[in-house]
Amino acid sequence: MICLYPTMTTSAPDIVSLTDAESRRLGARMTVLAQAMADTGEVTDFASTGWLPDRFFDLLGELNATYDAYIAHNISASALKIQCRFGCTRCCHQAVHGVYSFEVIHLYRQLRSLPDYGDIHNTFVARADEFQRLVAEFTATQTSATPNDAIAAYALQKFAAAAKPCPLLLGNNCRVYEHRPVPCRMYYSLTHPMYCTTPHGQNFHIEPPEEANAILWDLSGRLAFPFSEYLAQGLVSFAFRRQFRPWAAPVAST
Numbered sequence: 001m002i003c004l005y006p007t008m009t010t011s012a013p014d015i016v017s018l019t020d021a022e023s024r025r026l027g028a029r030m031t032v033l034a035q036a037m038a039d040t041g042e043v044t045d046f047a048s049t050g051w052l053p054d055r056f057f058d059l060l061g062e063l064n065a066t067y068d069a070y071i072a073h074n075i076s077a078s079a080l081k082i083q084c085r086f087g088c089t090r091c092c093h094q095a096v097h098g099v100y101s102f103e104v105i106h107l108y109r110q111l112r113s114l115p116d117y118g119d120i121h122n123t124f125v126a127r128a129d130e131f132q133r134l135v136a137e138f139t140a141t142q143t144s145a146t147p148n149d150a151i152a153a154y155a156l157q158k159f160a161a162a163a164k165p166c167p168l169l170l171g172n173n174c175r176v177y178e179h180r181p182v183p184c185r186m187y188y189s190l191t192h193p194m195y196c197t198t199p200h201g202q203n204f205h206i207e208p209p210e211e212a213n214a215i216l217w218d219l220s221g222r223l224a225f226p227f228s229e230y231l232a233q234g235l236v237s238f239a240f241r242r243q244f245r246p247w248a249a250p251v252a253s254t
């Protein structure tokens with residue numbers, strides 16, 4: 001599915017191949033992988049064990065690689081003039097949202113052992129606080145109940161305008177590029193990067209195919225701890241739940 005980013009100001013991009021044979025093949029493979037993740041037995045016990053096996057994350061790696069191929073195929077088969085270039089990080093200066101809970105778990109596994117993890121965590125806490133301040137700022141001006149979508153749109157746009165870098169950005173490189181979550185993979189622009197964090201950016205998403213996406217969101221809900229699909233809030237929330245140790249297998253009781 002192609003989805004326009006909220007700041008998009010022009011008509012939908014002309015992507016032509018979403019239902020061609022190669023798209024269907026890659027989409028079907030994603031569905032198989034998503035289902036295999038969902039069928040992983042340890043998912044059921046995650047709330048008590050705080051642990052998932054390596055094969056779960058191996059499946060996630062294969063799913064991401066297949067999704068990248070799906071995106072690349074659809075872009076190459078279209079007439080779109082994508083302006084994204086290697087080394088550009090404009091889209092890394094926004095609030096990443098739409099993250100599955102298992103992506104938060106996966107990222108936490110990668111980050112927790114880094115020597116500067118404490119600094120990364122503190123920066124995520126600061127970003128989460130900044131976003132919350134924007135939410136509070138907007139709701140304080142409202143006289144009646146405001147839909148959550150409107151509140152989120154305001155906070156996202158203000159946050160993007162401030163252009164604070166993602167705490168996982170090091171220079172022009174994402175420190176978790178191979179493991180970056182779906183919202184970071186799906187984002188493309190038809191306009192110059194200088195417009196990406198403004199209302200003039202013609203940005204769009206190539207979302208995962210519907211069937212796989214439905215399985216993944218259901219799995220995300222089954223695993224969810226007190227969870228936010230915003231990357232900063234999700235990681236901070238996960239880090240505070242000390243019972244989760246997703247990198248180490250539970251010790252068998254004797």
Ligand code: SF4
Nearest residue numbers: 092166168169174184
């Ligand atoms: S996780 Fe990586 S790709 Fe995503 S916003 Fe952060 S630095 Fe950019």
